Amino acid sequence: MPELPEVETVRRGLERWVIGKKLKNIQALHPRVERPDSWAPITSLEGAKVTGISRRGKFLWFELDRPQVLMAHLGMSGQFLVQPIGKVDERHVRARFTLAGGLQKNRELRFIDQRTFGWLAVDNLTDGIPSMAAHIAPDLFDPNFDQASIVANLRNRKSKIKSAILDQQILSGIGNIYADESLWAAKIHPERICGDLSAKKINLLIDSAREIMARALESGGTSFDDLYINVNGESGYFEVQLEVYGCEGEPCSRCGRLIKRISFANRSSHFCPYCQK
């Protein structure tokens, strides 16, 4: 569920509530909450102080006062919530950390995940990047994002453009919502072959994605229900600005034709059949 703007909203919330705290009484409450290739059980981080919260694409990690990091991915339904200790648990609490020290007392961090595609892990850094995120390309807001080389890379591909922009190893952060929204903004049909698009068109697509995600971030992310909420439990408001995602059968705001939904690569694509040839 969460894409870059939602994960970044969560990161900022964690930054505010968790930096400077020590992780205590760590509990893993579901057999799949830890990635099988975690370098150590998350409980081994007992007493670690959080010094920073970083992100690449949709991957998050907690920097600690020790060489390891606590790695996290929200998957389709993961959430972090900061709650008073002892407050009744939400329905799918998968892990818990008491936040010790600092000014606000008696708070705990909960990792909640209905569908269990999210995970936590202990990981190590190489050149500042955890091994579990090393295969993920820089995202559209990363200073290392090299747009010219990504455009060149895409122009050499034979896959459908939407599949390519969802591939986190080419460029990261874009998910199904922002892929559809960006393709609509750039007037590109999701099934167009990458190599058939001009460099200008691909640049427009990436610029559109960056601009749309920046606006979504200002609104606190996109959410339709309580499956995406920030660390304070609040929903984002960007859904009111969506042009195509979830708008099947509604008129396109540019041309008035009805938005269509098709299925490929096991997921839905929403687009305007007139604007996006």
Added chain:
DNA sequence: CAAACTACCTGACTGC
């Protein structure tokens, strides 16, 4: 190798 497909889960909703 790149590209396409499948599996991994729970739960809400739709139509019969």
Added chain:
DNA sequence: TGCAGTCAGGTAGTTT
């Protein structure tokens, strides 16, 4: 009301 089918914001492993 029950039950089968569909759908959901993601990634990783396998197959072609």
